[in-house]
Amino acid sequence: xxxxxxxxxxxxxWMDGTGPESDIVISSRVRVARNLAHLPFPHLxxxxxxxxxxxxVQTAIENRVFREKMGKMELTRMNELTPVERQILVEKHLISxxxxxxxxxxxxxxxxxxxxxxxxxxxDHLRLQCLLxxxxxxxxxxxxxxxxxxxxxxxxxxFDEKLGYLTACPTNVGTGLRAxxxxxxxxxxxxxxxxxxxxxxxxxxxxxRGLYGEGTEAKGNLFQVSNQVTLGQAEEDIIANxxxxxxxxxGQERAAxxxxxxxxxxxxxxxxxxxxxxxxxxxxxxxxxAMSLFSDLRLGIDMGIIKNIPAPLIIELMVLTRPAFLVxxxxxxxxxxxxxxxxxxxxxxxxxxxxxx
Amino acid sequence: MECERCxxxxxxxxLTEIINNEKRTMRLCEQCARELQAxxxxxxxxxxxxxxxxxxLHNEFGFxxxxxxxxxxxxxxxACGLTEAxxxxxxxxxxxxxxxYFGPRLEPVFRRIHGNTCHTGKVPERTGGKVxxxxxxxxLKAQLREAISREEFERAAELRDAIRELEKELQEG
Ligand SMILES: [Zn+2]
Ligand SMILES: [Zn+2]
Numbered sequence: 001x002x003x004x005x006x007x008x009x010x011x012x013x014w015m016d017g018t019g020p021e022s023d024i025v026i027s028s029r030v031r032v033a034r035n036l037a038h039l040p041f042p043h044l045x046x047x048x049x050x051x052x053x054x055x056x057v058q059t060a061i062e063n064r065v066f067r068e069k070m071g072k073m074e075l076t077r078m079n080e081l082t083p084v085e086r087q088i089l090v091e092k093h094l095i096s097x098x099x100x101x102x103x104x105x106x107x108x109x110x111x112x113x114x115x116x117x118x119x120x121x122x123x124d125h126l127r128l129q130c131l132l133x134x135x136x137x138x139x140x141x142x143x144x145x146x147x148x149x150x151x152x153x154x155x156x157x158x159f160d161e162k163l164g165y166l167t168a169c170p171t172n173v174g175t176g177l178r179a180x181x182x183x184x185x186x187x188x189x190x191x192x193x194x195x196x197x198x199x200x201x202x203x204x205x206x207x208x209r210g211l212y213g214e215g216t217e218a219k220g221n222l223f224q225v226s227n228q229v230t231l232g233q234a235e236e237d238i239i240a241n242x243x244x245x246x247x248x249x250x251g252q253e254r255a256a257x258x259x260x261x262x263x264x265x266x267x268x269x270x271x272x273x274x275x276x277x278x279x280x281x282x283x284x285x286x287x288x289x290a291m292s293l294f295s296d297l298r299l300g301i302d303m304g305i306i307k308n309i310p311a312p313l314i315i316e317l318m319v320l321t322r323p324a325f326l327v328x329x330x331x332x333x334x335x336x337x338x339x340x341x342x343x344x345x346x347x348x349x350x351x352x353x354x355x356x357x
Numbered sequence: 358m359e360c361e362r363c364x365x366x367x368x369x370x371x372l373t374e375i376i377n378n379e380k381r382t383m384r385l386c387e388q389c390a391r392e393l394q395a396x397x398x399x400x401x402x403x404x405x406x407x408x409x410x411x412x413x414l415h416n417e418f419g420f421x422x423x424x425x426x427x428x429x430x431x432x433x434x435x436a437c438g439l440t441e442a443x444x445x446x447x448x449x450x451x452x453x454x455x456x457x458y459f460g461p462r463l464e465p466v467f468r469r470i471h472g473n474t475c476h477t478g479k480v481p482e483r484t485g486g487k488v489x490x491x492x493x494x495x496x497l498k499a500q501l502r503e504a505i506s507r508e509e510f511e512r513a514a515e516l517r518d519a520i521r522e523l524e525k526e527l528q529e530g
Contacts, residue, residue, distance in 0.1 A: 035453060037453060038453075039452070040436075040437045040451055040452045041449065041450065041451060041452055043447070043449055043451075044437055044439065044451045044452070123449070145479065148479075149482050152481050152482055152483055152484070153482075153483060156484055157481050157484065158452075158453035159480070159481050159484065159485065160453070160456060160476075161488050162474075162475055162476065163456055163474075163475075163476055164476025164478060164479075164480075165476075165479075166450075166453040166456055167450075168449045168450055169448060169449055169450070170448075170450065170463060170466055170467065170470065171470055173456075173467070173471075173476075174471065174473075174476045174478065175476070175478040175479065177478070228470075229470075229471045229472065229473070230471065231467055231470075231471035231473050231474070231475070231476060232471055232472065232473025232474070232475055232476065232477060233473075233477065233478065234477050234478040234479075235478045235479055
């Protein structure tokens with residue numbers, strides 16, 4: 001798949017819903033930061049030197065040994081893409097929003113299947129990322145590490161015997177590793193246990209984030225749990241810790257869902273049914289409202305209350321109804337109101353197509 | 358007041374975020390607020406980490422973290438020219454050499470963030486050289502001790518051979 005296909009297709013492998021525990025773990029992501037030796041970090045890099053970094057990466061991925069090991073990977077300069085295309089890469093989680101700033105000097109490397117990507121000249125010269133569906137952190141680390149070895153075969157990294165991989169921000173030094181899981185935790189939110197549970201997690205050296213709107217509820221009940229420490233722990237240990245905490249969270253979320261089903265079944269079915277009804281029939285839908293209804297519908301699907309909608313479609317809809325994709329689908333700039341109308345239209349269309357098939 | 362994210366445009370929007378049960382309000386310009394809002398799940402702003410770090414540096418280095426800096430005293434990296442004051446303001450180092458120039462002053466920062474000052478993970482395959490072999494050796498020795506304590510003698514013999522092999526490699530350089 002070329003970068004054109006990537007920006008035209010809302011679907012990515014990480015949305016497949018195929019990985020282990022994918023009823024709760026939406027995706028697993030491993031990212032490592034690497035820098036080239038003897039060059040200033042990107043925020044102090046001149047235009048020409050930034051170009052040198054891009055060139056070095058291009059050469060590294062065209063190397064015969066690299067291609068035999070990793071397959072074909074394609075480098076695209078950010079300035080070769082339109083603003084909408086750039087935003088779509090963010091909405092698909094293939095690049096970070098930081099890559100959009102000062103994009104003239106930045107690039108992205110993508111593997112066909114979108115599982116592996118490299119951001120060039122973000123906060124660090126290189127940020128290698130692997131994104132997989134479900135709970136697959138070990139596999140993600142394995143793939144990133146192999147990509148890392150492939151690049152290091154021709155690139156000299158900034159590495160210190162005592163401190164490990166050197167990064168622009170001292171919060172990343174050492175392994176340069178950030179491992180995270182995206183979790184859908186509506187059960188724990190509904191039984192009002194989320195705060196306590198997440199508070200405990202932060203005491204274990206992990207960070208929890210939700211995207212909050214005006215209220216106090218995370219949008220779509222989605223939470224990202226990631227490691228905080230990068231220095232002094234081996235990569236495998238960081239990942240093992242995150243997996244074990246995630247497993248505990250899974251157990252608690254499942255228990256919460258069972259309790260809801262047992263004790264508040266009518267209310268639960270009502271909530272799911274209302275979400276389904278609104279999504280099927282609404283004519284104007286803001287992105288916040290959509291996110292919260294998607295969460296309810298997804299819970300209904302996972303619990304067997306809704307049977308004719310495939311679970312991965314919900315994740316795809318979450319991405320497809322983001323602003324940049326709506327612009328792409330409709331082929332024109334949209335005002336916020338128009339966006340809400342098109343969003344509702346698209347959701348109706350997708351849900352009725354899924355029902356018929 | 359200037360935007361906390363781009364430090365360029367005036368801040369007109371307040372964005373509230375709750376992380377780890379702690380509520381934080383960011384003052385942002387409209388463009389930055391839009392960019393942050395537009396993010397789907399998966400990539401959350403890293404701003405907080407930077408602000409957190411800037412706060413730490415403020416304490417460790419005794420420099421103001423915002424506003425104009427008076428008298429940029431202190432060390433400067435000879436490779437990239439970054440001063441301590443610049444570092445304390447941005448929270449970002451300028452190059453790999455900075456770690457050497459600011460070394461002693463960074464140690465307490467590492468300890469606060471990571472609880473640690475020494476890397477024990479992966480080492481580059483090609484350029485990691487000796488460190489890589491030494492780390493591997495340490496791991497094997499730990500495994501050997503464990504194998505012996507569990508009385509897995511066949512495994513222990515295998516490990517001992519592997520250790521000898523590596524030690525030979527190390528001596529031959
Ligand atoms: Zn701004
Ligand atoms: Zn420097």
